[in-house]
Amino acid sequence: MLDVAVIADPAAASSSLDPIRSRILAALAEPGSAAMLAVRLGLPRQKVNYHLRELERFGLVELDSERRKGNVTERVYRACAASYVISPGALGAISPDPSRAPDQLSARWLLALGSRLVQEVAELLGGASRAKRRVATFGIDAEVRFASAADRAAFAQELSQAVAALVGRYHDESAAGGRTHRVVVGMHQIPTVAPGAENEAGQENRP
Numbered sequence: 001m002l003d004v005a006v007i008a009d010p011a012a013a014s015s016s017l018d019p020i021r022s023r024i025l026a027a028l029a030e031p032g033s034a035a036m037l038a039v040r041l042g043l044p045r046q047k048v049n050y051h052l053r054e055l056e057r058f059g060l061v062e063l064d065s066e067r068r069k070g071n072v073t074e075r076v077y078r079a080c081a082a083s084y085v086i087s088p089g090a091l092g093a094i095s096p097d098p099s100r101a102p103d104q105l106s107a108r109w110l111l112a113l114g115s116r117l118v119q120e121v122a123e124l125l126g127g128a129s130r131a132k133r134r135v136a137t138f139g140i141d142a143e144v145r146f147a148s149a150a151d152r153a154a155f156a157q158e159l160s161q162a163v164a165a166l167v168g169r170y171h172d173e174s175a176a177g178g179r180t181h182r183v184v185v186g187m188h189q190i191p192t193v194a195p196g197a198e199n200e201a202g203q204e205n206r207p
Contacts, residue, residue: 001029005060005081006122012058013090021051024061028079031064035074052077060084087122088115095119104160110186117184143190156187 007013015021020043027040034052038045055061056077064078088095096112103109121137128135146152163185172178 001078002081004083004085006085006087006118006125007060008087008089008119008122008126009058010090010092012060013086015054015058016060016084016086018051020047021055021060024048024051024055025079025084028061028077029082031076031078033074033076036076085118085122087119089119089122107188110188113184113186117182120182159185159187 007016016025020041023041024037027037032040034045034049037043037052038048041048052061056063060080061077062080064076067074067076096115098109098112098116100112101109121135124135124137144155146155163183167183
């Protein structure tokens with residue numbers, strides 16, 4: 001089972017968002033049959049069977065094993081991943097595009113950058129999976145607590161300069177056989193209120 005799988009197909013994304021199917025996917029972290037899932041989730045077996053077939057059709061669950069119970073063959077399923085991410089690419093033309101309004105101080109632009117990252121890494125994973133190869137990536141996740149807005153602004157300035165210097169040092173436009181990589185650096189406050197809630201000013205937070 002994969003730790004995270006990306007759903008890029010719009011129909012598969014729609015299927016996964018069905019409340020009953022998302023419950024089935026969560027329950028199938030441990031393999032189970034339709035009968036077992038019906039008991040776990042308190043749903044009719046016939047309904048579970050229908051949703052299992054749909055999830056299998058879109059490649060979100062897979063057959064784990066089959067076993068005979070009297071005259072019946074019981075199919076045991078498992079989720080293909082422990083968790084799923086829906087690629088913004090599933091939205092087609094309305095997926096976020098960070099090139100539309102670049103603004104380093106905009107939370108919405110940062111969100112668009114993150115969306116593009118998910119979409120591009122998902123495409124890489126798909127190609128690597130077909131070629132049975134690994135994807136070369138690198139990530140850093142850190143937390144920093146600023147004493148003031150001035151410190152936050154100074155940190156952002158120093159970080160920008162450091163990244164620009166590194167990119168300038170290693171970027172080689174004329175390298176034969178070189179591969180272009182994307183570097184994304186973002187900074188945001190860790191949410192302390194429910195998603196969608198306004199800040200004290202009722203506006204978008206900006207560093």
